[in-house]
Amino acid sequence: MRTKRNHLLVFILTFGVFSILNTEMGVIGILPLIAEHYEVSISTAGLIVSLFALAVAVSGPILPLLFSGMNRKHVMLFVLGIFIVGSLVSAITSNFTVLVIARVVPAFFHPVYCSLAFTVAAASVPKEEAPKAVAKVFVGVSAGMVLGVPLSSLIATSTSLFYAMLFFAAVTIIAFVATLLFVPSMPVTKRISMGTHLYVLRRSVMWLSIAGVIFMNGAVFGVYSYLAEFLKTVTRYDWNTVSVLLFLYGLANMVGNMIAGKLLANFPLRTIKMYPIALITVYILLFTFGQFSVPTAFLIFIWGIIGGIGGNITQYWVVSAAPEAPELSNGIFLTSSNLGTTLGASVCGLIVTGISTQYIVVGGIVFLIFSIVTNYFRISMTGRFEGSKVEG
Incomplete structure (x- = not known):
């Protein structure tokens, strides 16, 4: 039973990482449409990708440390919630500056979730099996890069930019609900000094x-x-x-x-x-x-x-x-x-x-x-x- 629970936990973590990487990388496939919709150059539209990456790089060593003493389930739900709000705002805004803000703010919390996903996956199995558990979570990283770009492009060209942004939110909502229902509470019993x-x-x-x-x-x-x-x-x-x-x-x-x-x-x-x-x-x-x-x-x-x-x-x-x-x-x-x-x-x-x-x-x-x-x-x-x- 414990093994099944661990497998489910790792799967949810993998899907959660996929939802975040899907949000990060998926916009690459619709940058030309974003540039056209907001009447900006393609290089300006690219800011929503480059500034996202910069925010991740800046917050990586800082925010995971600040959240390290909190219940891990609550932190994951908090981060997924921020990504959901960011995607919904991105879908409805008609202002490019607001779009950039809606992308960059969640990006700061990207390392918090991914760091927790790797940490929790490794801790859910015996020490010698940790690389295998982390490897499964990495599938979510690759899937976000592989599927996010073509899927968002297909949705945007078939329907509209609005629905492509909603797609990012929908995937993250699924990860949020799965975490809420099936991930156990994970309080931190010993915080590292x-x-x-x-x-x-x-x-x-x-x-x-x-x-x-x-x-x-x-x-x-x-x-x-x-x-x-x-x-x-x-x-x-x-x-x-x-x-x-x-x-x-x-x-x-x-x-x-x-x-x-x-x-x-x-x-x-x-x-x-x-x-x-x-x-x-x-x-x-x-x-x-x-x-x-x-x-x-x-x-x-x-x-x-x-x-x-x-x-x-x-x-x-x-x-x-x-x-x-x-x-x-x-x-x-x-x-x-x-x-x-x-x-x-x-x-x-x-x-x-x-x-x-x-x-x-x-x-x-x-x-x-x-x-x-x-x-x-x-x-x-x-x-x-x-x-x-x-x-x-």
Whole structure:
């Protein structure tokens, strides 16, 4: 019975994370419609994406810590409620500034829910099974990215922008009701002291973990940010095929999430060491064979699986540096991953404008080389070997 309850809890957490990532990423598919509806430029409309990410990065290390002493169920309901209100306001407002505010305010609470989801999922199972539970929650992250964009675009083009925004609210309402009805009360019996949190932030191993996450995430999302452009200009796919391949990448990401849970539970260090080497290999092959349609499609699928594994690795890398402060370390992970995405996209954007789109993989390879260096020092500092859990 307990096992069934734990499975249900992890499923609800996964769906809750999906609802939040769906709200965050789904608007990417309707940015042109938002720009047209509010009579702003596409770059101005893009503020609702970039400012959302900035809010997540800023609040990541702070708000999860502030809420860490409260009943976890109440906190999750509070955050989901804020996202519901934000989506409803976004649906009815005719003012672009109000739309931006309705997007950015919930974004500050994004790390609170996601941090709790990872923490609660890991705590709901035996310690050795924690990576597998977290991997299941990561499926919600990938699903939000994979399904949110095409679904919101389909709804908006079939009906209107209003109903696309209502779609975000409806999904979050389902997560809210499921949490209310089926998630047990989770009061915090022992709050971690501020001194412990400050001690965590003074650890060299934590800062090496943060650097590793920034470089690993930058390597994936820096290149992914321009994947559509790569497929269009280098491989010369038509836009319909590009959409299919982006969807394929996302599905492969979800497969990678599930594989990562087993790998990190059984072979953590070996997985972390091999990850950048595997991704460098894919990038070299993509650079070499990117002009050919069939090899490129195969490489996109393999890249998606490796990218999904990488998402779990980055979360594991930070949390294992401070297992005694999971809310704080998960918040730091979210901030680090967002910083990595921003930095990677900026560097690869400079490569696109300064050299050519084909060379974006070079930016990814450079980030991966830096990650190998930082991860080497991180592993050396912990003094752990294969077969043991990596803890800072």
